[in-house]
Amino acid sequence: MLRVDYRDLIGGVLITLAGAGAMYHSLTTFSVGTAARMGPGYFPALVGGLLMLCGLMILIPALLRAGPVPTVELRPLFWISLSMLAFALLVLPFGLVPAIIAQTVLAGISDCKLSWRGSLILAGALSVGATLVFKIGLGVILPTFTWPW
């Protein structure tokens, strides 16, 4: 337990900032108009203000009470994100199969329950399955293998 509820404090601050930012942006960048003839900025400014209010309602009580320590599982967060990034970066220049292999192997690192061999077998099976289902079955336009240079 912490003396201040940091979890809600951080959340509240982020939400307040997002709300304030959206409100400021709507009021300054878009024309606001009048209540009877609203411009593109009117409604977003209202919503932004409301969000800011919500943020404050989370933030202020959090200062006054103790709270649990938030736990972040960085390992799965990092490897899953990286695996998706790898897919997005590889799929067009190198093709579907290399992208899937990279993605599956990287995702597998997050819990280490699969050996390298098991991981590669899974990657191979998924590549074949995905090519059959998405390329042949659903007709998604994607190269299977390609080389950018």
Next chain:
Amino acid sequence: MELFDNIVLGLSTALAWNNLLWCIIGVSLGTLIGVIPGVGTLATMSLLFPITYVLEPTAALIMLAGIWYGSTYGGSTASILLNLPGTPANAVTCLDGFPMAKQGRAGVALLMTTVASFFGATAGILMMMLFSPLVAEVAFKFGPAEYFSMMVLGLVAASVVSSGSAVKGITMVVGGVLLGMVGTDVNSGVPRFDLGFPELQDGVQIVAIAMGLFGVTEIIASINHVKAADSKIDVSMKAMLPTRDEMKRSWGPMARGSGLGSFFGILPGVGPTVAAFMAYALEKRTSKTPERFGKGAIEGIMAPESANNASDQASFIPTMTLGIPGSVTMALIIGALMIHGIQPGPQMLTEQPDMFWGLIMSFWIGNIVLVILNVPMIGLWIRVLTIPYHILYPAIIMFICIGTYSVNNNVFDVYTVLAFGIGGYVLRVLDFQPAPLLLGYVLGPMLEENFRRAMLLSRGSIQTFIERPISMWVLILTAALLAWGVWSSLRHRSVVTAAPSPESV
């Protein structure tokens, strides 16, 4: 007999071979993912969302709906066998289902929850058949002010009643509405909040949000926490038969659970989870032997399982007749329809009666298929429970990547999913529920549209919302809910307390 004509029309649509096929696919997938804890209904519906682009709208609707109510059937299996709810709506079933399994009566529990589910679903579908035309009739009188107020009610109800803090729920809804503003403003053509990306001028893709928040986030959070079952459970017909006494004790809870579920399903924002909790509490309170609850009382599985299925079906009433989704799942279904240019609402019953009644009739077919899937084929699902999660999740990530890409053939959408996945995880760590965010996102543009129109009609007078009687009463109800929700969350009590659920809504 108008109802009879509609039934015939609906049956002819639902029995068309491709609709029938997608109905069966939907409920089978629903059962499958309902059985596996850690793979949520929302994640699956989001995963299959790209497929709905290629399907006919009716088939898409039937399939998505099938996943939704199918998962509630399947979810009870994990609750009973693993003491882990397959979907949050089945969380209460753990309380008495798992003790039954420990006493070696898993077979009975599995059979009887299927019976209860079917019974509840029947009540919900009948309710929908009888009440939808009435609700649609009333809805024709709605102007933009009424629509605006109804949507506000739906959003507030969904965030207040969901598990966790009401203030945080409302925050997520408001954030979602803001997210819905991204893209070109329909009235003026001005691009808003596009952060300089031309891809964002059409708005953030619903698929990307849903897959990020419910697919990627869910996986990141589940990886270290999901365990597979080792199941040697007797599911022969003989082991599944309940005793005569259990049969006798099941009728009352089933009937009360169905009634409660249908009622809660109609209210916007109150989903099957709440209905199941309420039904359990009601049975426990009215029982002459409340001490048996939690130790394998059959009433404790019959009431919630009939309530959640009744609620699943009845929640289609506000969604289809008003066009106002009561839950995130319903928001996804509306999203799928809007992609096909169909706006659900009262005119749907008159303009697309084949789709509306086809959907209802597909519920009957789907529920019958589900009984077949969940009784004679239960052994198959138990075996599914033994597939280790570390083989499943890389495959799910792959489906998410290719699925999102295939919607627009654009890698940008994959990056968006990634962003929402990470963002969703941060929100989860900070104890925010991502589900109301999506609801806000879907309703946001409609909310703005109706707000602007109502204010235009009233020449800028905000009083229009309280001068019109329906709108006024809806807003009074909303204010009461809001006050109650904020009050109880300031007192650290959520409405659904301590649900042992791995996923929200």
